[in-house]
Structure formats: structure tokens, C-alpha cells
Amino acid sequence: MPRKHVKTIRLDSILADKVAAYCAATGLKEATALRELVEKGLMTEGLSLYASPLGQFVRDVMQGQLDLFRNELEERNDDLESRLAKITAKGAKNSILAALLLTDLSPGIIPAWKDKPPAEIWKAYSSQAGQYQSGKSFHDVKAGGGDET
Numbered sequence: 001m002p003r004k005h006v007k008t009i010r011l012d013s014i015l016a017d018k019v020a021a022y023c024a025a026t027g028l029k030e031a032t033a034l035r036e037l038v039e040k041g042l043m044t045e046g047l048s049l050y051a052s053p054l055g056q057f058v059r060d061v062m063q064g065q066l067d068l069f070r071n072e073l074e075e076r077n078d079d080l081e082s083r084l085a086k087i088t089a090k091g092a093k094n095s096i097l098a099a100l101l102l103t104d105l106s107p108g109i110i111p112a113w114k115d116k117p118p119a120e121i122w123k124a125y126s127s128q129a130g131q132y133q134s135g136k137s138f139h140d141v142k143a144g145g146g147d148e149t
Contacts, residue, residue, distance in 0.1 A: 011033070099125055 011019065041139045103122045107113045113121060131141045 099129070 023030055103118045107116055108122055128141050
């Protein structure tokens, strides 16, 4: 634990009023408020390094590098999103195509569906697929029989 140092400071009435207002606004005790204000003041003073010509040069060089890096990341992100959209769209299209073909073939393959029109089979499939895609579990969708709930 750091060693504590006791310091005494003298404030004029204007500065004392400002400290009192800060205490009232933050709900801090005076000693705590003074420590916080000193710490914030020291941090602000440390930032003055960047106000010097050397600091300005360093900031400009770093800002340029950060801008280039951000642009590269945005391009990579756009490329990945595009690739993902193509992959997802291809899978979704193939899945829908398989379901459409299965809907047409099901009455011939499954004897119980022989007299069912394909449109009715597709409606049940579409309803169940929508429920599954909206977040219901496979078990819950199948237990519901494809009814909208």
C-alpha cells in the first residue's frame, strides 16, 4: 500500500468556492474532492506534451497510421461480410430448392401423403421452417405439427 503524505494547501475564496461547488455537485468530501481534482489536473498537464511540436508530429504520424489501419480493417470487414452473405444465400437457396423438390416428390414416396396436394405439404413445411428460424427448438416445432403459435 502506498505511503500517505499529509499536505496543507491554501486556497483563496474564489478557488475555495469552486472546490465547494465541486463537492456539492459530486457528493464527495472536501479531502476526496481535492485529491480527485489534483489527479485530474496532473493528467491534463501530462496531455500538454502533445501540444509541443514534437508531440504534434507524433500525434500526426500515429493518426495517419491509425487511419490506414482503420481503412484496411473496414475493407476486410466488408469483404468478409460479402463472402458470408454469398455463402449464406447459396445455402439458403439450396435448402429451399431441396424443400420444393421434396414437396413435389413426397406424395409419391410417402403413401400416407398420396392424396395430399403439394401446396398443403409446402404450407406445413413453410410454417415449421419459419418457427424454427425464429428461434424455436426443433423438438418444439415438430411437437406443434407446423401450426402457427
